[in-house]
Amino acid sequence: MRVLPPQPPVTLRRNLGWERQQERMFYVLISPFLIGFLIFTVGPMIASAYISLTKWDLLTPAKWVGASNFTDMAADPLFWNALRVTAIYTLSSVLINITIAMLVALLLNRNVRGQQFFRTVFYVPFVVSGVAVAWMWRVMYNPEFGVINLLLSYVGIEGPKWLASSAWALPSLILMSAWGFGGSMVIFLAGLQGIPLHLYEAAQIDGATRLRQLWHVTLPMMTSSIFFVMTTGIIGALQAFTTVYVMTSGGPGNSTMVYGLYLYNNAFKFYKMGYASALAWVLFVVILIVTLVQFRASRRWVYYESAS
């Protein structure tokens, strides 16, 4: 009879118990998420899908109407308007945000003195948000007494009517959103500081100019940060609501009627719960497609340092 070394079996048995215990505990511990997911996400999504196939004003019983909410939508000019406004808002605000954030992060990354001071200053607008900020900008945008047209008058420009003009209201909101670029900037700065120095040293040995270093070292190494900021930024911008609600209520003449606000109005102003739910599902599908396309396209341009 062979004598087995006594140690391994004991620890092995212990480990097996430990692993089973881990697995059990894992599901116990994530239960707050799972329960919340069922109550606040899965349940509502099923309910929302059902409501989208009905006509319902919350007071009288819901009436089954099949897909007519969706066919109504196709014929609703305000729906197409909301899609168009939201697309313009999302694309321009995300693009401007990323561009400014990257430029400022590159500037700050030149080991400037007072880097932390500047980083804080640029970040502050990202911290404040909501109704107070919307009021603040509304006062600044005032054509007669606001600071923006005052500043423009210093350089001899007569400023537009901003929020009161249907041509300028949407650009005003986009400009205002650019003010909050600090969130993306901090992410870019962290990304820049994570690029290994030896890559630049190698590029210098090869005689690469600063511009070429930027193009061939910095930007490729930053693609994963850019991708993150872009995807989350687009998802956020597609759902814009509070600032528009406070600043323009979608006007003048629906020129700033973003999708989120149009949906809110249908649900809680006109009590068209069925139509609003249908709108919500279309938004969901749009976000899903946009995100999937971005992930697909990201294989071509996003570089991850460790592919494993």
Place this chain on the structure above:
Amino acid sequence: MTANTLSKLSRPQAGSLRRDRAAGNLVTYLLLFAGSAVMLLPLAWMVTTAFKQTFEVFMFPPRWIPERLVWENFTQVFTMMPFGRFMLNTVLIVQLNIIGNLVSCSIVAFAFARLKARGKNVMFYLVLSTMMLPFQVTLIPQFVLFRELKWIDTFLPLVVPGFFANAYQVFLLRQFFQGIPKDLDDAAAIDGSSILGIFWHIILPLSGPILITTAIFSFLYHWNDFLAPLIYLNSESNRTLALGLASVLTYPQGGQGQWQVLMAASTIALLPCLVVFFIGQKFFIQGIALTGLKG
């Protein structure tokens, strides 16, 4: 020796290069200071307007610095509407959400970061997928649900969901927990520690910065949250700050002609956010940066 040559190469070699660099730095600083001014201008304009007299607000050309500081604008905020009550309501809602988020998200994040289990990846994709879901999809059914529960015009719809872990903060905490050396868990397990013991005695004590960051996120989000209070709260005495601010124009003394009062109210509402940010900014900025790194 190789390292030595490299470090020499990476430094500017000639005087002209150094002069270029100095000029470049000057431009950099000019840009940064100009940018800072632009960033701070809105806040500065809000604060100076808050201290103006009525006629100064509607002066043309506008006046940058008020003639005298009208502190009464700030007291008027509290007399024209129950602003103190709005603040108390907001503080209560924010507090409960901070507690709920910290407890639920840290437990869930711990499980994802430190425990081995079948189906863990699938579960994590589930968490991430909720980030993509627009809130509008669940908005109406949630409203219906809370209406059935008779929770409308109470704080419950604004507080209870906070106790069921949200994706963003779970992700943030998980990123941090994963960076804590795994050996610590194993050592504790060999010493007979339970799984909850590891969470409580090893992970949490090492996670101060990220817990503060999570708390700041909860604070900022719920302090400024507008849509949920707008939908769920009706009576004036239940309003939050954001809701009260949005309804300023409906108060007789807060009409269009009272911008200075409006800006005073906005200043009061934003001040706590700025204070919290400045106190916790070291942790906070690290936390934000963490979300951008791949997990």
